[in-house]
Amino acid sequence: MRHLSEEQLVLYYYGEGDGSPAVRAHLDSCEECRTEYAGLQRVLNVVDSAPVPERGADYGAQVWNRLQPSLGGRRRWTFSILWPARHWAAAAVATTLIVAAFLAGRYYPKAEPPKTANAGQVRERILLVAVGDHLERSQMVLVELVNAHPDQALDFTSERERAGDLVAANRLYRQTAAHTGDKRVASVLDDLEPVLLEIAHAPDRLTPEDLEKLRQRIEGDGILFKVRVAGTSVRSREQKALPSAGQKTL
Amino acid sequence: MELTDSVAVAQARAGDSGAFRILVERHSRNLFRLAYRMTGHQEDAEDVVQETFLRAYRQLAKFDERASFGTWLYRIAANCSLDLIRVRKRRSEHQEPTPEEGAPDPIRLLPDAAPTPDRLALSGEVERKVADVLNSLSEMERTAFVLRHYEGMCIDDIGRTLGVQPNAAKHSIFRAVQKLRRALEPLVTAS
Numbered sequence: 001m002r003h004l005s006e007e008q009l010v011l012y013y014y015g016e017g018d019g020s021p022a023v024r025a026h027l028d029s030c031e032e033c034r035t036e037y038a039g040l041q042r043v044l045n046v047v048d049s050a051p052v053p054e055r056g057a058d059y060g061a062q063v064w065n066r067l068q069p070s071l072g073g074r075r076r077w078t079f080s081i082l083w084p085a086r087h088w089a090a091a092a093v094a095t096t097l098i099v100a101a102f103l104a105g106r107y108y109p110k111a112e113p114p115k116t117a118n119a120g121q122v123r124e125r126i127l128l129v130a131v132g133d134h135l136e137r138s139q140m141v142l143v144e145l146v147n148a149h150p151d152q153a154l155d156f157t158s159e160r161e162r163a164g165d166l167v168a169a170n171r172l173y174r175q176t177a178a179h180t181g182d183k184r185v186a187s188v189l190d191d192l193e194p195v196l197l198e199i200a201h202a203p204d205r206l207t208p209e210d211l212e213k214l215r216q217r218i219e220g221d222g223i224l225f226k227v228r229v230a231g232t233s234v235r236s237r238e239q240k241a242l243p244s245a246g247q248k249t250l
Numbered sequence: 251m252e253l254t255d256s257v258a259v260a261q262a263r264a265g266d267s268g269a270f271r272i273l274v275e276r277h278s279r280n281l282f283r284l285a286y287r288m289t290g291h292q293e294d295a296e297d298v299v300q301e302t303f304l305r306a307y308r309q310l311a312k313f314d315e316r317a318s319f320g321t322w323l324y325r326i327a328a329n330c331s332l333d334l335i336r337v338r339k340r341r342s343e344h345q346e347p348t349p350e351e352g353a354p355d356p357i358r359l360l361p362d363a364a365p366t367p368d369r370l371a372l373s374g375e376v377e378r379k380v381a382d383v384l385n386s387l388s389e390m391e392r393t394a395f396v397l398r399h400y401e402g403m404c405i406d407d408i409g410r411t412l413g414v415q416p417n418a419a420k421h422s423i424f425r426a427v428q429k430l431r432r433a434l435e436p437l438v439t440a441s
Contacts (some may be wrong), residue, residue, distance in 0.1 A: 043434045060275030
């Protein structure tokens with residue numbers, strides 16, 4: 001007698017497939033398969049024991065109340081989830097301070113030496129934090145694309161919007177890095193920019209072929225590796241640029 | 251008379267936010283359950299529900315009216331959950347475990363006094379084991395299994411939700427069940 005396969009038993013357990021009567025008949029007459037099926041049932045029944053926290057009848061209304069203010073605007077929830085609020089706050093502060101530091105440097109170049117040195121340190125650290133965050137965010141977008149399932153179409157809206165945001169920031173940081181003489185960071189950002197642009201201008205849904213091309217582009221240029229290495233280096237310098245550390249370029 | 255999903259979708263597309271509200275209120279609890287099964291965290295599941303509806307709202311014009319709105323929402327929620335799981339994995343890969351996290355669970359060191367299934371369930375060991383195995387599954391296996399086992403979705407719908415052929419969805423479920431059996435059978439048999 002030919003016994004039932006594990007696949008047949010799983011399908012039977014879930015009521016799938018059109019062979020249920022035949023499987024039932026076999027189970028009635030085969031002790032070995034019955035034992036096997038009982039084992040499967042025990043395991044899958046145990047899996048059900050993991051509880052889910054209950055949500056009340058008004059949960060939908062609560063969700064709506066939280067959701068409604070966002071529906072009219074262009075707030076990007078995906079990003080807010082993938083990138084925690086504290087990072088947003090840090091980025092906002094960093095960006096404000098960068099602009100302030102830039103303007104201070106531009107319009108008050110002849111400040112007293114001790115104050116200038118201090119401002120330089122602060123400015124350097126702020127830039128490192130901002131560039132480090134930028135590289136981290138860029139890396140997240142690239143990793144998500146590289147790790148996307150190769151055989152299925154990909155809803156690309158979220159990654160595309162994030163890449164669009166990153167392009168403008170990348171341009172600013174690249175120019176700043178070039179201006180401060182940090183050739184290595186400037187070079188990585190220079191390589192990153194066309195990749196981000198390509199992602200930002202991709203269609204909403206990527207076919208497996210589009211995705212593969214993009215993946216080859218990312219992997220072929222080694223851009224993910226470069227971004228990762230530059231990010232680690234910047235983070236390390238960020239730590240060293242704490243108030244007691246000496247001055248360095250971006 | 252209660253609006254059907256398809257009527258509510260059509261009205262929401264025409265700019266009726268009240269119709270979209272009906273869809274949100276109707277599907278939130280199911281989405282939370284799916285998101286919790288996928289992520290294993292209440293807070294993450296809450297975020298996934300919010301994000302799912304926001305993405306759905308922004309992509310409403312692209313929704314094919316011939317399809318099921320619920321299945322479409324499930325697909326978005328499954329993708330949002332996977333996004334979150336990926337990010338969480340990446341973050342944990344970059345963080346060294348604290349001594350507390352690295353230390354063995356003291357409960358596991360206690361002598362095993364012939365546990366019954368009830369006791370096992372009560373002690374949470376089975377739940378932990380199930381959670382461990384689910385976390386070890388590939389994204390496709392986990393999603394397909396959650397949709398089939400917990401949500402009762404048929405294999406064809408799972409394939410549509412994941413954007414794969416039914417056969418691929420079916421094999422993902424098999425692999426997930428096999429891994430669960432390997433991990434849980436000794437525990438269940440011993441009890």
